[in-house]
Amino acid sequence: MSGAVEIALTVNGEAVRRAVDPRLHLVDFLRSELGLTGSHLGCEHGVCGACTVRLDGETVRGCLVLAVQADGAAVETIEGLAADPAWDDLRAAFVARNALQCGYCTPGMLASAAELLAAGGVPTRDAIRDHLSGNYCRCTGYHAIVDAVESVARARAGAPAA
Amino acid sequence: MKAAAFRYARATSAAHAQALLAEHGEDARLLAGGQSLLAALNLRLSEPAILIDIGRIGHAAIEARDGRLRLSALATHAAIGRSAAVAEAAPMLAQAVPHIAHPAIRNRGTIGGSLALGDPAAEWPACALALNAEIVLASAARGERRVSAEDFFLGLYSTACAADEMVLAAEFPATAPNERQVCLELARRRGDYALVGVAASAKLEGGRISGLRAAFFGVGATPVLAREASRAAEGATVAEAARAAADALGRDLDPPGDPTTDGATRLRLARVLMRRAVEAMAA
Numbered sequence: 001m002s003g004a005v006e007i008a009l010t011v012n013g014e015a016v017r018r019a020v021d022p023r024l025h026l027v028d029f030l031r032s033e034l035g036l037t038g039s040h041l042g043c044e045h046g047v048c049g050a051c052t053v054r055l056d057g058e059t060v061r062g063c064l065v066l067a068v069q070a071d072g073a074a075v076e077t078i079e080g081l082a083a084d085p086a087w088d089d090l091r092a093a094f095v096a097r098n099a100l101q102c103g104y105c106t107p108g109m110l111a112s113a114a115e116l117l118a119a120g121g122v123p124t125r126d127a128i129r130d131h132l133s134g135n136y137c138r139c140t141g142y143h144a145i146v147d148a149v150e151s152v153a154r155a156r157a158g159a160p161a162a
Numbered sequence: 163m164k165a166a167a168f169r170y171a172r173a174t175s176a177a178h179a180q181a182l183l184a185e186h187g188e189d190a191r192l193l194a195g196g197q198s199l200l201a202a203l204n205l206r207l208s209e210p211a212i213l214i215d216i217g218r219i220g221h222a223a224i225e226a227r228d229g230r231l232r233l234s235a236l237a238t239h240a241a242i243g244r245s246a247a248v249a250e251a252a253p254m255l256a257q258a259v260p261h262i263a264h265p266a267i268r269n270r271g272t273i274g275g276s277l278a279l280g281d282p283a284a285e286w287p288a289c290a291l292a293l294n295a296e297i298v299l300a301s302a303a304r305g306e307r308r309v310s311a312e313d314f315f316l317g318l319y320s321t322a323c324a325a326d327e328m329v330l331a332a333e334f335p336a337t338a339p340n341e342r343q344v345c346l347e348l349a350r351r352r353g354d355y356a357l358v359g360v361a362a363s364a365k366l367e368g369g370r371i372s373g374l375r376a377a378f379f380g381v382g383a384t385p386v387l388a389r390e391a392s393r394a395a396e397g398a399t400v401a402e403a404a405r406a407a408a409d410a411l412g413r414d415l416d417p418p419g420d421p422t423t424d425g426a427t428r429l430r431l432a433r434v435l436m437r438r439a440v441e442a443m444a445a
Contacts, residue, residue, distance in 0.1 A: 003169060003170075005170055021167070022167075022168060022169065022170035022213065023164065023165040023166070023167055023168060023203070025165075025200065025204070028164075044163060044164075044204050045201040045204050045205055046197060046200070046201045046263075046267060049264070049266065052266050058240075058266075058269040059265060059266040059269060060266050060269055060270050061197070061266050061267060061270070063200070063204065064196055064197050064200040064201060064267070064270065065196065065200070065270065066170075066193075066196070066200065066213075068170055068172075068215070069193075069196070069215065069217055111266075112265065112266065115265060115266075116265075129352070130260070130352050131265055133264055133351060133352035133353045134263065134264025134265065134266060134267065134353050135264075
């Protein structure tokens with residue numbers, strides 16, 4: 001009745017082709033079909049941000065995009081971060097600043113933070129908090145995360161560290 | 163949770179989408195950005211037999227011409243927020259964007275989807291009502307028609323868009339030189355549903371307010387146009403208009419309570435926003 005749909009897309013630069021059930025969302029596709037388990041699933045209704053990935057260069061909620069909607073698109077996940085210097089800088093800063101404890105939110109947090117940094121400049125701490133408002137972290141209380149994002153922004157802009 | 167099974171059809175044009183709607187009627191739901199629909203499917207609040215994906219039919223343009231701003235249905239919240247044409251022709255809309263959910267959701271969610279859903283706590287329905295926008299609808303059986311925002315939002319998640327119709331665009335009158343527009347919202351955290359919000363426009367001439375249109379959201383089953391507030395503010399100085407409009411709101415709004423915020427609190431917050439909105443018009 002539901003009928004599998006053939007899709008072809010690139011994931012972290014690699015061409016992928018699969019037949020998927022229409023109800024399969026993008027993060028379940030990444031995790032169960034491709035074994036890319038770095039993208040996490042929290043609330044599954046768009047609130048927590050753990051599933052944030054990049055679709056055609058923009059962050060999206062992986063639980064609020066169907067795999068069939070990603071047909072023809074380019075998807076980037078935490079597993080592809082080594083290809084992107086911004087993500088790598090963020091990863092190093094998250095380690096240096098202790099900006100994670102359990103790490104469940106971190107892949108989505110990095111995707112959102114990278115999108116903010118791509119806009120350039122040094123965002124205010126309020127602007128960083130606003131931008132990350134849709135990514136929940138239950139461990140850190142956010143201060144260390146804001147510190148990490150701010151330190152990368154400052155380093156990239158050649159500004160003194162806070 | 164996981165969505166229940168459904169069939170999937172990808173529309174290749176608006177006409178194709180309307181033909182599919184005509185064929186499947188109430189069994190179908192249109193999938194645009196999916197930022198409300200997929201959440202509802204995952205929670206099994208909605209179990210349509212078939213999704214008609216309109217994500218690839220085009221219709222994402224933002225155009226200002228002949229004194230009108232036309233936002234095609236698939237224009238995303240993020241694209242509206244980035245648009246210089248929007249900031250110039252309808253600054254209220256640009257002000258509303260940062261209040262809509264979170265960046266990753268704004269990258270996918272569309273104005274057409276938001277209007278068609280008719281969430282009473284959402285920003286676009288209230289903006290459409292405040293600016294008296296026209297919603298452009300189309301169906302295979304009856305072609306195109308236009309419905310003013312005042313006639314479009316009928317009840318909780320209920321609009322004038324029929325089961326075989328789709329939203330093609332929303333058209334806003336371009337702002338006049340002496341017009342001021344403001345969108346303000348109070349929420350517990352950035353991106354949360356509004357406790358209460360207001361989209362307001364008025365003329366400001368010689369320090370006096372006229373033609374105030376303030377649409378509140380998060381205060382009932384639909385966005386609510388505050389007509390008594392408008393009457394009370396007419397012709398008054400900014401400070402008087404701000405106070406009079408806020409005082410009059412008790413006759414316009416009767417917000418329901420919920421376990422976190424009772425109705426009286428919501429009304430009080432609405433008065434605060436009303437005052438701030440009128441004062442911001444003179445800033």
